[in-house]
Amino acid sequence: MAERIWNMKEQINFKNVIQTVFRDYLVLAAIALLVIITSIVEPKFLTTGNMTNIMRQFGPLIMVALGMTFVIIGGFIDLSVSGILSLVAVVTISLIEPLGQVGALIVGICLGTFCGYLNSVLILASGAMKQAEALFITYGMSTVYGALALIYSGGRTKQMSLVKANTSIYKTIGTGTVGILSVSFIMFLVCLLLLYIFQNKTYMGRTIYLTGGNKTAAELAGIHIRRSITLIYTISGLMTALGAIVLFSRVTAASPVIGKGYETNAILAVVVGGTTLIGGNGSVLRTVLGTTLVILLSNCLNLLGVSVYMQYMMKGAILVLAIWLDSRKQL
Amino acid sequence: MKNINIGKKLLNIATKQKAVLAIIVILVIMVFSKTNFYTAYNLFDMIKSVSILMILAFGVTLVLVAGGCDLSIGGIMVVSGIVTIKLMNANIPMWISILAALLVGAIVGAINGYLVVYQGTEPFIITLGMGMMLTGIAQQLTDAHPIPCNNPNFVKLANDKLFNIIPNLVIVMIAVFFIIHYILRYTSFGRNCYAIGGDYEVAKYSGINVLPTKAMTFVICGITAALGGVMLSSMLNSGSSTYGDTTALVVNCGVVVGGTSFAGGIGSAPQSAIGLLVFGVLQNSMNMLGIDAYVQQIIQGIVIVAIICLDCYGRKRKRETV
């Protein structure tokens, strides 16, 4: 009897419901609001051309942010994505000619994955179990990867050399469409589906959540937390490599500093989506929402003629705001 | 058996005095390098090149000692530098412009302090976001181009030399050093910072006003970062938004290299000076040896990773001793 009453109480606790909605769907509301206001103020917003544009911009950031989601859920952080992105982009683009398109693609993906793996090796070897420690280690690695990109490219922007321009994989990724969807957007959907299943339906996905939720308890329950940590950084490296490929395919060139700013934007997308920095909760779906908001915001501000610098500032402000709200949630 | 002991001892020394060790190693290498490294001119030049980072580092030391962390200093630095020049170009006297820039730093520091201390947010990412925001403001103010300064006296502020050898910038740095050193060592505010960083609960139960004290460290850090920005603008005789990107992380790493811990409660201004000097000496000698700029960046990255890893490893060993 008592149990049933408790049950009902939980169901009809109105304040609770509002709080949950407010917490969980604030991003959705913000997106809706943004879309409505912008389409009223600026009719260009809702054109097909702009929508394709948005889809293309979405590509690289969402890939990096999806990888970052795993790292943050695992209770860590990865600042090295900007370096990895630059390195993979310049290496892959320069290898298209000697190795062929597929060969370059494979090398690029392996390189990104390896860089991510290397991060985890350093973190595990030094016993850095705190987010702050991981932050500095991955920052240091980011400068290393970035410098490697600079050395490899001699500091010059590499142009994409299309061997057979009409059948190039990269051209398809960069500008191809299937129906109304761009190819990069379809790539994102496939990645999202796979990562969503991985995160929610698999053994390894669960161990990542548990590691982020409580490392000590997870280890005492016989969970291999070192393997989870290796995995999150490796996934982050892999997804960053994919992001690099999507990015340079779109712009058909890769500068050695092409990845600059991606680490903060990815963290921004993840946190704005509602994945908390403490670890143990969040989801790739939330990151999709967060990324959508970030990309839409840039797009709207562009259309409204707000300068790039002002946008940069606003992103910083949103990051501060999002973390502040995030910490209020935990109270 | 003996070898193991010696190895252990060396590892101990390496974890404790890693900054001094690193400097000595580099200095010894430079003796054999046949460059102009050991000239008074170069040595002062070297110190001048790290002076701005050191000014920032002293403020950061205060924050870290009290158990916080500030990654927005790069943003504060560029914004305040640009503010100074913009105001002077609007014919406002130099000293007032500088004071206004310092005020900007103090305000940003106060916001950081409020968010971190009173709202209990995680300092690392929130100050990172704050830095990002400030860099955006700086770019907006300058349109991402350096803006020249109209006041001919301003450039002298940092670049004039005392006795024709010691740059003013170095003197300012030394002054900040002594002020922060005095605060940390000889004032009750400073000692309370150590207590707060060392053990927050004990400090609280001992009747220390933990919240305002900790928040104040952010304000002071904001002011030193702003001062660094003013000096940077003066040194370059222009305001630029491009210098702040990696400053925060380099300075924080430098401070940790010197022996201040992220855990709080440990550290001092002299230690931080030595930590930053590692980067200065490294940079200068790599320049002297004619090492490629990109390779320098790799070496610097590896040094940062190595030092932070060593720091973590020391703590891990301590944790795991049963």
Place this chain on the structure above:
Amino acid sequence: MENTGQDIILSIKNVCKSFPGVKALDQVSLEVRRGTVHGIVGENGAGKSTLMKILSGVYQKDSGTIIFDGEDIKSTTPIQSMKRGLSIIYQELNLVNTMSVGENIFLGRFGEMGGMRGVHAKAKELLKSIGSNIDTYKLVSELSVSEKQMVEIAKALSFDSKLIIMDEPSSSLTADEMKELVKIIHHLKDQGISIIYISHKLDEIFEFCSMVTVMRDGHVIDTKPITEITRAEMIAKMVGRPIENEYPERPDCVGETLMEVRSINTKKLHNISFKLRKGEILGFVGLVGAGRTEIVRAIFGADKVKGHEILIDGKPVKIKNPRDAKKAGIALVPEDRKLQGLVLPFTVESNISMANLDKITRFGFLDSSAERGMAEKHVKALGIKTPSVKTKVRSLSGGNQQKCIVGRWMETNPRILILDEPTRGIDVGAKYEIYLLMKKIAESGGSIILISSELPEVLNMSNRVLTICDGRITGEFDPKTASADQIMEKALEFGRKDLEHERAN
């Protein structure tokens, strides 16, 4: 009455304090006279530390009155009570490890003391007055435990304390250090300072206390002059309680040896070897910090320990980490439910399944209906009160949380179940259910190691009891024949000779 009022430094009347789920103090009354040493004894969890924390202002009382030095104290903070002249020396010492001795003594009063030089000069003087010559510039982290205690006492004196509370000061002191402490206590008493001395060690109470108060389960059982109470009476009052209905009948199905542990040696543990038989409940009795938890953590692979041997069914097994332990059929319900046991923001379901994910995994994929089934099975079997298995474990009561952890390990079909303080902070009904569960496990052939600070619990549930003191096994008893007093005495025994022997080496 007014006259005696002058004589009483501290008077506590009907103080109550509750924590969620537990009544920590119930109508506690106590009086302490000026210039005396007043002992308080009681088992772990009797409410002594809670009472002291209320006096010092760390906790606030729910009801009742406290009069200190003629002043009615309604609410207070630690610094206020120190300035009033009431200082407390905690069990877990309250010093900033990264700072010097001198500064710790005058923590937060750096300005008032005239800077660094003044601080160190005055600190030196204070330390000298209690016969200690610790270098005041030394860092606290470099001091031994007894030196830290001296610093705490100096700190208390620096406030002109009228009453100093010492919460188990002797728990980590050697015999010589203890002598020093006794000297200081007499010295303080001569200066007219009152002392409340909390201890488990009855020898000490009889040595220098003039009054003694026995506490149990949040109540004051009795307060008597030390001359009017015997040792046996005191122990009876500490442990004695009607226990008929609190425990199920002890299971009795001990078989042959299942596990043998040989010579665990670490900084804290010394030559720990014992055997565990099939179907046996083996109780570990000892003080908090005696090394009980460290022993089971070493067995479970949670701490990195080398050089010991573990044999199961006579065959040696290598356990390097908890995963190995799980494979070997060992389960651990850890001491700290919230920090080490549960992932609080997660559901009941995922907290139960977290040690059994391999069971519900097919080709790397989790079978969510199997997971749900697993969780529901244990929720039903253990009677976990929760709206659903999807409820966050954080919102459950302590007892139900504990059952989730037990359920998690039951699913692994452990041969050896280690329970570290399984009933801490749990209400009586839930305790009984956990006892029943232990009985069931033992009867179905499982073995249990039970660690508990509640002596009656161990005595009533175990088939065999090992006493642990200072990281050593000091005795072995059959709880059916041995008395509580005998066991307590062994558990409280000081390994003095061994310690001195070790120091000499």
